Amino acid sequence: MSNLPTAGEPSRPRQQIKPMEDDQKRVKILVLGWRKAGKSSCIKTVFQKVPVRDVAYFSVTQKIEKINYDSIIPLQIWDTPANFELDQLDVPIGSFATIIFVMDMQQDDSYHDAISKFVGIMLRAHLMAPKIKFVVFIHKAEVLSEEYRAENYGEIQRTTVDNLDYFDYPSLQHLATHLDLSDPHVCQGIGDQLTTAQVRFDMTSVHDASLRDAWSKVIQGIMDILPDVESLMMHFTESSGMDNSFLFDINSGVIVGADNRQRNDATLEQVTEYLSRFLQFRELYKNLKMQPEEHESNGVTTEVDNDEEDEEPSDEPSGWWDEEDPSKPWMFQSTRLLPKTTITLWQFTPHLALVALLQTDVWQARRGMIEYNLTFLRQGMRGILMEM
Amino acid sequence: MSVAARKKVLLMGKSGSGKTSMRSVIFSNYSAKDTKRLGATIDVEQSAVRFLGSLVLNLWDCGGQNAFVDNYLAAQKDTIFSNVAVLIYVFDITSTEWETDMRYFEGIISALREYSPDAGVWVLINKMDLADKEDPKRKKYDERRGDVVSVDERVKGKARGMLRCFPTSIWDESLYKAWSSVIHTLIPNIGLITSHLTFMRDLCLAAEAVMFEAETFLVIAKSGSPLDSDPSQMDDNEVKSGAKALDPQRFEKISEIIKGFRKTCQRIGETFSSFESKFDDCTVVLEPLTRNTFILIVSVDPRIESAMLTYNIYHAQVHFADFSNRDGVKRKCSLCRANTEAPYEVEGDEDPNVRAWDDVGM
Structure with a gap:
């Protein structure tokens, strides 16, 4: 049942995609922060599979490190040394879609300095490139108790707003010639715009799902195709009688789309953990392969697939679909929990998999229908990605 | 209801070496992080853990403060050290008082060899995670193990119980490996279980069939070559399905x-x-097999669907449950007949019309 035919999927996009400079097409994210705030660990544990236990042994980042990552959209994450200044960038600030500022939650004595620095950077960046989004990762949240965490979180948010209110706006006049930064109303407007729409705060920890969740919001925030992805998933989830569905970037374990109904932390943690555990399991058996028979009964060796050699080398640009073997069944997994939930996973592309939560009785009664609907969701999703 | 075999397992070692942490991770579903909230064990904490229905481990977690240990070796010597099936002795690799540690170990092991000469000894050198960064080649572990082995050889005398040494850490699968090795030697009918797993594997055209204990998820047995055996001992089916490429630590993982x-x-x-x-x-299923066990079947044959594996497991459940009956097997089955571990008294065994469990009608 699980390996439905893969026929009928759009094989290649119609129009030829012009080969682009790899660097240019990547959506860029700049990560800044105080010394030892955890910038590198925020990036490496998620996108480079560095085990959490190695975090304590990271050396200090000395120069900008650009990390390319192929997810639902191609990303380039810039890890910076401590106290990095925007002037040190060799590209216009406008090339970044998002700026992340990492703060160490434990160091409450340095909050104020860190925040005032961040607010300065944020305002300068905003005036030069008004579309940039800002995210504050309030990192190492695991060390503090529940109440302390909420208190510090509130404190950081309040301090940011205060800093925006009392900032010396006229000092940045040279960056915004079209605005009159000596007018308090204009400045108030900038501050409000930032706090209401463009700055987000997320508590993060490398020890739980919160860091991946924060990245998931960052990535979803810069995905133009997000509304399409979400509406497809919403439609599928509803019409298949499922509770929740999540589109995961497999390698990082970051959710890049969801049906967005009844979001809650426990479920997010559950599915994130589920995926990582399953992938650990898969790792143990993925090299298992039937060995070719040494002596075939009538001396004929197993027929070798010659199709590949016949294929002419194509000039088309490569895409993620080139990594796929269309005749292989999709990766599939279902885990039954008691009393009532089943978690299922289907691979959509080499990078993406759908994880869905549903009631076990629904799964048992309607598996055929769900898998039928799924072929359309999968096709639709692949269609969106191939058009990009 | 049959009477279960009770095995006494002593858990000893210096205070703070991680005995109770291990026990909590293995038997009480603690995560490694949870163990931080455990306090010191006072005197002896006894607990009973049922395995496979027919085996009960009486676990004696013995507090490691010197005062207690002196007492174990004096007034309580008889109570503590008689009828022991297994001693698990835990060392802390980071300990700075190795000489003292060894002296206590020598005291304990001499008492054990005197009262329970057949008891197996598992020495777990714990907290390896703390030492591995500075000593990735594990030189210190090798030295410590050498010391332990030489003490054992000195006091062993005529005792027949063997000693094994494992490096462990509650933060990774090494702990499961050590404990699997302990219970593996205690489980009755292990040959019976293994031959049936191999039969299941071949029936399902699978690469391997593995049995896990339900509560601890420790591996109990696998089809084909024995657990822990060298890849050269793999049988034809294992070789054919490419099992040589597999991680030998996979079950602990x-x-x-x-x-x-x-x-x-x-x-x-x-x-x-x-x-x-x-x-x-791969096609893989992991399903409950009996009340106390799970079975994992992994196949690489493209014809195999998971529903078929589940179906075969369903039909094996009742027969596997038989093995925990101490009064023997009651179902006609040529695998059981050939095995000497469990009594085989089956009505109609001679009657060709009675179908044997392993007769799949092919």
Whole structure:
């Protein structure tokens, strides 16, 4: 049942995609922060599979490190040394879609300095490139108790707003010639715009799902195709009688789309953990392969697939679909929990998999229908990605 | 209801070496992080753990403060050290008082060899995670193990119980490996279980069939070559399905994966029950087999569907449950007949019309 035919999927996009400079097409994210705030660990544990236990042994980042990552959209994450200044960038600030500022939650004595620095950077960046989004990762949240965490979180948010209110706006006049930064109303407007729409705060920890969740919001925030992805998933989830569905970037374990109904932390943690555990399991058996028979009964060796050699080398640009073997069944997994939930996973592309939560009785009664609907969701999703 | 075999297992070692942490991770579903809240064990904490229905481990977690240990070796010597099946002795690799540690170990092991000469000894050198960064080649571990082995040889005398040494850490699968090795030697009918797993594997055209204990998720037995055996001992089916490429530590890793996931499930009020999967060339199912066990079947034959594996498991459940009956097997089965571990008294064994369990009618 699980390996439905893969026929009928759009094989290649119609129009030829012009080969682009790899660097240019990547959506860029700049990560800044105080010394030892955890910038590198925020990036490496998620996108480079560095085990959490190695975090304590990271050396200090000395120069900008650009990390390319192929997810639902191609990303380039810039890890910076401590106290990095925007002037040190060799590209216009406008090339970044998002700026992340990492703060160490434990160091409450340095909050104020860190925040005032961040607010300065944020305002300068905003005036030069008004579309940039800002995210504050309030990192190492695991060390503090529940109440302390909420208190510090509130404190950081309040301090940011205060800093925006009392900032010396006229000092940045040279960056915004079209605005009159000596007018308090204009400045108030900038501050409000930032706090209401463009700055987000997320508590993060490398020890739980919160860091991946924060990245998931960052990535979803810069995905133009997000509304399409979400509406497809919403439609599928509803019409298949499922509770929740999540589109995961497999390698990082970051959710890049969801049906967005009844979001809650426990479920997010559950599915994130589920995926990582399953992938650990898969790792143990993925090299298992039937060995070719040494002596075939009538001396004929197993027929070798010659199709590949016949294929002419194509000039088309490569895409993620080139990594796929269309005749292989999709990766599939279902885990039954008691009393009532089943978690299922289907691979959509080499990078993406759908994880869905549903009631076990629904799964048992309607598996055929769900898998039928799924072929359309999968096709639709692949269609969106191939058009990009 | 048959009477279960009781085995006394002593858990000893200096205070703070991690005895209770281990016990909690293995038997009480603690995560490594949870063990930080455990306090010191006072005197002896006894607990009983049922395995496979027919084996009960009487676990004696013995507090490691010097005062207690002196007492174990004096007034309580008789109570503590008689009828022991296994002694698990835990050392802390980071200990700075190795000489003293060895003196206590020598005291304990001499007492054990005197009162329970057949008892097996498992020495676990714990907290390896703390030493590995500075000493990745594990030189210190090798030295410590050498010391332990030479003490044992000195006091062993005529005692027949053997001694094994394992490096462990509660943060990875090494702990499961050590404990699997302990219980593996205690389980009755292990040959019977193994031959049936191999039969199941071949019936399912699978690469391997593995049995796990339900509560601890420790591996109990696998089809084909024995657990822990060298890849050169693999049988034809294992070689054919490419098992040589597999990680020899995979079962311990599975224990860790499943237990970790089970813990996450608890938080939303559900419990792990089973899974099926298809990935790369594999078709995999993990299902409950008996009340106390799970079975994992992994196949790389492209014809195999997970529903078929589940169906075969369903039909094996009742027969596997038989093995925990101490009064013997009651079902006609040529695998059981050939095995000497369990009494085989089957009505109609001679009657060709009675179908044997392993007769699949092919």
